[in-house]
Amino acid sequence: MNTRFNFIVNTIAAASPLPIRARPPLLRACGLEVHRTAVIGPHLLVGITRDVRIGEGVFINARCVVDGAGSLAIEPNVWVGMQVGFFTTVHEIGEATRRAGPGSHLPIRIESGAWIGAKSAIFGGVTVGRGAVVGAGSVVRKDVPPNTVVAGVPARVVRTLED
Secondary structure: OOOOHHHHHHOOOOOOOOOOOHHHHHHOOOOOEOOOOOOOOOOOOOOOOOOOEOOOOOOOOOEEEEEEOOEEEOOOOOOOOOOOEOOEEEEOOOOOOEEEEEEEEEEEEEEOEEEOOOOOOOEOOOEOOOEEOOOOOOOOOOOOOOOOEEOOOOOOOEEOOOO
16 A cells, blocks of 8 residues: 555544544545545545545544445445445455455445445445445445345345335
8 A cells, every 4th residue: 555645544634633624635635536525534444445436415424444445436415324344355265274265346336315324344346225224233245225224244124215
């Protein structure tokens, strides 16, 4: 990882004393696409990817993680709870000498109006549909249909919402 990118994004922009409105410009300066109206809480950790797009009116709470080399697109008006992980690198199970087998980098897309509950994990290759809700603590490995509530480990549809 580029040392300058890591220092600016994961140290300066992530610092608690930094005003919330100062984070988007710093992240944009490092090559991330962050709308000027986005609100980014402290301690956002961004791994090796720079292919991050955060839309208008997005709120990302404290201590979230964007890990891996795949892309992350968060569309307008999405709310993300505390300590949510976006894991774009996935691995196959390897041989007994090294179970973390070959990896691949898959995109994650969070569509407009969705709400991701605290301490959830969203994995590569997943799209969370427009207006969907991911319950706190959920592990999401499959697409979430629009206007549904999913919860659990693994996440399952528990309710359908009106459009």
